[in-house]
Amino acid sequence: MAEETIFTKIINGEIPSDIVYKDELVTAFKDISPKAEHHILIVTNKPIPTVSDVEPCDEQMLGHLFIIARKIATDLGIEKSGYRLIVNCGPDGGQEVPHIHMHFLAGGKLGGLGFPQKQ
Ligand code: 5GP
Numbered sequence: 474m475a476e477e478t479i480f481t482k483i484i485n486g487e488i489p490s491d492i493v494y495k496d497e498l499v500t501a502f503k504d505i506s507p508k509a510e511h512h513i514l515i516v517t518n519k520p521i522p523t524v525s526d527v528e529p530c531d532e533q534m535l536g537h538l539f540i541i542a543r544k545i546a547t548d549l550g551i552e553k554s555g556y557r558l559i560v561n562c563g564p565d566g567g568q569e570v571p572h573i574h575m576h577f578l579a580g581g582k583l584g585g586l587g588f589p590q591k592q
Pocket of ligand 1: 479490491502503504505506507514560561567568569570571
């Protein structure tokens with residue numbers, strides 16, 4: 474099992490966060506430093522460090538990230554207007570926290586690829 478991260482502490486309720494969804498596979502909470510009006514991290518409860526560490530047995534859990542991204546978009550009423558999903562991988566990919574997570578970004582028209590510039 475990979476080392477615990479700050480995200481594991483959030484998932485376990487050991488440090489505070491604004492959790493918007495949680496089930497047995499994933500936890501979603503607001504990013505502490507939002508890059509858009511809506512910036513939510515959808516995190517696997519299992520602490521896999523990066524995409525380069527995923528195994529075939531993780532397939533259902535990783536697919537679930539998209540199911541919950543869609544649910545969040547629907548809950549926000551933006552499933553048709555759109556949003557952006559980002560998964561950073563490793564140092565050159567800009568990943569800071571070594572615990573697989575999907576960034577959910579939304580709020581108006583987002584710019585080109587990458588994190589939007591928050592207005
Ligand atoms: P990465 O660069 O690894 O793809 O993204 C990590 C994200 O985690 C960053 O957007 C950062 O703002 C967010 N983050 C880091 N520490 C915390 C924290 O303690 N709480 C919350 N809610 N977000 C955090």
